[in-house]
Amino acid sequence: MRLSTLFGRTLREVPADAEVISHQLSLRAALIRQVAAGIYSYLPLGWRVLRKIEQIMREEMDAADGQEMSMPVVQPAELWRATGRYDAPAPGPALLRFKDRGEHEMVLGMTHEEVVTALAKLEIDSYRQLPLMVYQIQTKFRDEPRSRGGLIRVREFIMKDGYSFHTDAASLDEYYPRIYQAYINIFKRCGVQAIPVEADSGIMGGSASHEFMVLSEMGEDTLILCEHCGYAVNAEKAQFAKGAAESSAVLPLEKVATPGTSSIQAVAAYLGVPERQTLKAVFMSDPEGKVVFALIRGDLDVNPVKLSNALGGVELHASTAEELKRVGIVAGYASPIGVKNVRVIADDSLTSGTNFVAGANEAGYHMKNVNYPRDFTVDLVTDIAIARSGDPCERCGQPLQAKRGIEAGHVFKLGTKYSAKVGATFLDKDGSAKPLVMGCYGIGAGRLLACIIEQNHDERGIVWPRSVAPFQVHLVSLGTNNPVVVEAADVLYQKLMSVGYEVLYDDRQESAGVKFNDADLIGIPVRLTISKRTLEKTSVECKLRWDDTVELVAQSDLEAWLVTIFA
RNA sequence: CGGGGUGUAGCGCAGUACGGUAGCGCGCAGCGUUUGGGACGCUGAUGUCGGAGGUUCAAGUCCUCUCACCCCGACCA
Known part of the structure; x- marks a missing residue:
């Protein structure tokens, strides 16, 4: 290629809209140009890199017995109704909907579980055909509330997505590590260091999932890592050793005046007790405004993702003053004692220890010597705490580290979540019809390109790894x-x-x-x-x-x- | 969706307090001189000042509405 006729020119100055280094360099080096928020064109140089990345993914997927295919971006709404995702709160508005000229409701595919499961229903009849994995490298559209960081978070993007089908969970368990290894190979070949972490499966559902995280301050996820034992997990899901609060003889409940102490820090200092001897109340509401009372030991913080999962995956937002007023809660002095009209979800941290300080549900007052379950009941006790840097690792007790990362890939054990809803079954050896057991595996190609630049540049520009350079x-x-x-x-x-x-x-x-x-x-x-x-x-x-x-x-x-x- | 910010030539920006013929640098075109780390001279082209209304003799500048984009938050397979 002669540079004199190359389409797309380099920019001397940094475009004002770009803050992230990979965004700046991908614009300056004439890889991409923005068309709208979160929507980009690839210029010839960028496209050549993308094709190299795709080819690496293709080779690794083929090596894992994958079969490449292609599924449409435009999909009928009824496929999404069948799995319940059309009307579910999540993905909600991220799923772009429209009508064609025949007034048929359509969507732009944000992922392809629906289409691939419907295909599997059509094509797979017998256990003899299993297991198998199909994949594609295809455009996705997700109407994100906010795109950012150039190619790191976009609305339209090219993704390598793969779907495996199995007779049972054991077969999926056996296959899953092959994809996991393929992903490690892909990132390594692309010249990026990616850390696999245990992940929350979110709206995709399923029993297990791993994210492949590229360490970067730019990252939108927090990972929790234990250098000592190798525990690596998304903070959304991370567990840690909470330790126990002090236990002593249970004392009688006592109401005390604590003026101006609406924070845990303030009330602990005022009463001269450690924060871990207090109980913290956090309020979140579902989309209908129903308040959830989350109760946790004062030295810990609530993890909204765990809380949401404990409630069956409902969408939650911080409760508004109005919502709290409606159920009679006094913010800053809320108490689990005598609380009504709300669901109370307690962190398991408060099941050990005695004589906690909690709110009195009256401004300026707290209760001393609060004990569970003597003084209050809850609807559910589970782990809803968020891990922080320095918390002890649950497995080995050493301090955990928190780091920022970009989610470059994600693999899930879906199980029968989609196949059961779509009716994608096969006949097993014993002649009975069973739903297909599925796994799904995704990597964002453009995001990976951005990650490569994030990790391979200097003050003068990009330093392409040989494997993905647009030219040699x-x-x-x-x-x-x-x-x-x-x-x-x-x-x-x-x-x-x-x-x-x-x-x-x-x-x-x-x-x-x-x-x-x-x-x-x-x-x-x-x-x-x-x-x-x-x-x-x-x-x-x-x-x-x-x-x-x-x-x-x-x-x-x-x-x-x-x-x-x-x- | 909340908060903040920006829209003036392809890119980066000035001009807006106080209304009076739209500018600078880079880039682009032509000619000439240069040719090992973003060269130099001369000549030249390019703007519905994001859009629509309004005020005014006169609006890039003032008023109203609106659109787009960026950042923070909410959200996020």
Whole structure:
């Protein structure tokens, strides 16, 4: 490809809208251009990278016995009604809906469980056909409330999504690690370090799932890691050792005046007790405004995802003052004692320890010596606490670390959630019809591209890993007014291509500075320079993008030199 | 959906307090000189100042409405 005719130009200045480094570089290096919020075009350079990423995913999926196929982006609403997701609160408005000219309700696919399960119902009859895995590399559309960070969080994106079908859970359990390993291979081959963590399965449902997280301050997820024992988990799901509050002889309930102490910190200090001897009340409401009272030991915080899961996955928001008033709760002094009209979900941290301080449901007053279950009852006791940096690991007791990460891939054991609803069954050996047991596996291609840049750049630009670089060789000719140089560069360009290299040839009439800066920005692994100077020595100047040194290589040795780089 | 911000040439920005002929840098086109880290000179083109109303002799600037985009939060397979 001659740079003089490449569609898409590099930008010298950072576009004002881009804050994230991968966003800035993908715009400046002419990989992508924005069309609307969270919707991008890929320019030729970006598309070449994306295709390389896709090819790596394809090879790893094929190696895991996957069969590539393609399913539509536009899907009938009835498929989504069948699984209940059309009307469910989640995904809700993220599922873009519209009508075609025949007034049929349609959606833009945000994932393909519905379509693939319907296909499986059609095509799979017998256990003899199982297990199998199909995958596609296809556009998804999710009408996110807010896109951000360039390609990191978008509305329209290309995803590699795979679906496996099994006779039973044991078969899925056996297959799942192969995909897990394939994912590790994919990220490694793409030059990104991704950490697999245990994850919450969210609206996808299912029994187990893992996310592949790329460490980045930009990340929207928090991971909890234990360096000591290797426990790695999304904070949404992380468990930790909570320890126990003090236990002593149970004392009689006592109401005390605690003016101006609407926070745990304040009331603990006022009464001279540790925070872990207090009970904290947190209120969240469902979409209908019904208040949930979450009760947890004062030194811990509520994890909204765990709380939501404890309630069967309902959507929750922080309760408004109005919602609290309606059920007679005094914010800041709320008490589990005598509370009515709300569901009380308690963290298991309050089942050990005695004589806690809790609110009196009256401004300016708390209760001392509150004991469960003597003084109050709850609807459910479970783990609803969020793990924080420094909390002890539940498995080994060592301190946990919290880090930010970008979710680059996600694998789920779905079980029969979709197949049962769609009626996708097969006949087992014993002649009985059983729902297919499913797994699903996704990686966002564009997000992965952004992650690659996040982890592979320097102050001058992108430093592509060889595996995904848009071209292998960036050929720079200096002195385009010198016919001898032009001729030599043209010959080298043709020769490199004839032996199979992907070459970006900077044949523009630009100064050396412009050409070198663009080469650094675009980040192709090998830079070859041809000039009057190199020709005098019948050599080519060679430089690797990740290395500062340049090397003169005799023209006759160039091919051998390149072989060592791409070996 | 709440809070904050920005829309002026392809990109980055000034001009808006106080209304009076729309500017700068880069980029782009032509000519010439340059050619190893974002060269130089000369000449030139490009704007419905996001949009619609309004006030005024006169609006990029004032008023009203509206749209788009960015950031924080809510949300998120």
